[in-house]
Amino acid sequence: MEGWFISITAAILIFVGLAIVFGLLLGYAAIRFKVEGNPMAEQIDKVLPQTQCGQCTFPGCKPYAEALAKGETEVNLCVPGGTDTMILISEITGLEPKEMENTEAEHKPKETAFIDEDVCIGCVLCIKACPVDAILGATKLMHTVIQSECTGCDKCAPVCPVDCIDMRPPSVSIDNWQWPEPKTKLESSLEITLKQNSNLLIKNQKGEIK
Amino acid sequence: MNATFMHTFIRPLAILYPMAKRWLHRFHGGVFPQTYKSLSLKHPIKSTPIPERLILPVKQLSGQKVAWHVAVGDTVQKNQCLVRAAKENKKGIIVPIHAPTSGVIHAIEMRPLPHPSGLNALSIIIKPDFKDSALNNALNVNGEVPETPQQLKDILLNAGIVGLGGAGFPTFAKLPNQTGIINTLIMNGAECEPFITCDDVLMQTHAQDILKGAVMIAQILGIPSIICGIEENKPAAIQAMNAAAKRLTKKTSQINITIQTLPAVYPMGGEKQLIQELTGIEIPAKTHAIDSGLLVFNVATFAAIFKAITLGEPLTQRLVTVAGLGLKHSYNTYALLGTPFLTLANAGQPTHSIQDPLIMGGPMMGFQVADNHVPVIKTTNCILVQPPKPATEIMVMPCIRCGECMDACPVNLLPQQMFWHSQAHEFDKVEKLNIFDCIECGCCSYVCPSHIPLVQFYRHAKSEIKHNHAEQQAAELAKQRHEFRLARIEREKQEREARIKAKKAAVKKQAQKPSDASSAKSAAMKAAAARAAAKRATQQESKQEIEQSAQADEISQNSPPPLSARQKAIDTAKKQAAAKVGSKVAPNKDPRTSAKQAAKKAAAMAAAKRRAQTSLKNDSNVTAPKTEAKTDSNANPTQTTEHSKQTMNDKRTQAMEAAKKRAAERKAQQESP
16 A cells, blocks of 8 residues: 555656756756747748839838748738749748739849939939949939849839939840740640641541532 | 770671660760761862951950950951950950951941850951951961960960860960969860861861970970870871871970870760760869860860961961751861851852751751851851751650650760759759759750750750849849948948937037036126116117107108118117127127117117116116026026027027017007007
């Protein structure tokens, strides 16, 4: 009777002791190895196109990434990133992928801003609007866009009081020319065979009529 | 011995099993297309007339400037330098262009390039005068072999020599700067593409020049051995080169020259494949032959180097094969750079009128040009004229995963996997399959039973990957710049706040010492002085003042404007005089006041005088401490602000005084009627 009681208390004590030890260990680890910041926001920020265009209604790519990490917004707001970015975001966040609203803008080639330097009055409004400091100029002096730095966010064009900024696609040269994707003539060849077959059919039909 | 045994054993086997031929060479894969080389070898080198126009495209890279040595309308001589890289370029990848014949610069305009893109490039158009008068020794060489690698590089740059095998990389940039780095100089005479025979013909006719050029480079760079690899299907070239090598080794015994016969397999002429075949060294991925102590040039490049060093002749013409099944008379010719393709193709008696695009290069690696009038450039080794293809031949069928392409790939890649991923636009996976090691030789497309244009998929994937990398870099840059901008704005804000804080602190300090006592006191003193002045003035001109005040009252009620103006002028003059008499510090605000106010003030003065007369001194005594108290209460909060507010205080006290005067005037008005 006593032996039975002792063995049970011993077992209970051992497990209570173990629970306390592991509880303390976990509690210590939670404090000691606490993850600073949200690593998900960083991850999302990496897949965003960094145009800083604000089309997602956030003031830049990072704020959008942070809002996404908190789950406060939708995954399909990045217009320049398009469907590919949307899928990447939903993969990272685990949110349900959503269809892009503006699918036309997706396949538009990247454009950069050009300032008509004869019209520019040097108001510095575009310089203030540029999120990546890609516009050079000073008050009452002509401005110009550093093409290699322009992200094509289109923030400068609406603020221009004389409407001298327009967005242009990059000029194709030997340096940036791309091989086109070959057409798998599978479809076209299938069409040909279908046509031939239908011709044969017609002939056969005619033969039957005869 | 072993090799010959292999040959005798494998040749008969190859009849039963054609792919047994792949055992004869060291690298993986390879294909054995029909060569058609005899088409153009049947005829001797054909001399073609100087064309009507020569088109010389100027290679322009982004960030690289060129210096123009001629303008439209200039007369040029053969070998004259037309354009060269500007001196401010850090990396000189642009080589100069020389006039291939004498004539007039007809125009400098955009013309289509012999490039798969079909893009236009700025080109110099020369109208030849058909005299072909040449500058002798245009490069100013002394005929001696240069001593240092740098001298050699200078000559090669000035001569405008690029790799004539097809890649077109500037030869001078390929050479090392020091001697002793290279241990083997390899001469590429493989010429494995079907139809092309220009190197073969060159080796047959100019074996001595080629080898002399190679020996010169070997001497300058201290290279102990030269190996020349020639495919076995060029027996005449091998013979000529062997004979020339024998003659040369008698003169230069310290350099070991070997002419090696290679099995005929496509792509034996690929740089890495040739190196592996000749030396057994497999060049690692992402490194160049020079990293392994090897230097490879095409035989035609050696001939051009020889001409440049000994004769001072720049590169203005090259041997071009004009061949194809669409020509009755395929031939080789020394074509001037800038000769339009169509001119050369038409000289070969085409079997049909040339409507389809011509092909630059061989059937395996060549590309269709966008315009048949594109000119011969330094890398044009062949113009291929093929008969128009019937439509049924380009049937593309689905991939059946047979794996033929994998067996044929000379670089040991997995073409099938790369194809599936590039078709699905999974370019990151294609990149992981080492697509950048692909030499685009076209073996996979050649063996594909489904006729899939595999190489085109790889080319597209390569450019997509490059584009994606560039975009990633741009995004990274944009991110950095955006973050920097945000940090800058934040910093500027903080700096501005700090500046304001510092200013406020300075003002506080200043205010704590004299201002809290002095500003109020001075204001009070000023007020007192003003009052005293007013009193004195009233004592001096009391009678007049009374009259004037009576007049002013009348004027304020019903007076014509000219009179009031006059009155005002008189009043102000008097007031000023009074103020001068009273004190020098007294505030001078009269000129600004309007006629009405002046009148009111005059009335106020009269009222003050009356009060003074009726000995209402207590009243003034009461108001003085009041103003003091008020100015004090004003000064306390304003102490912290800038000292411009001190002047504000003065103004306020003035305003208060004016207000009091107005109040007094109202009282006077109430009393007077």
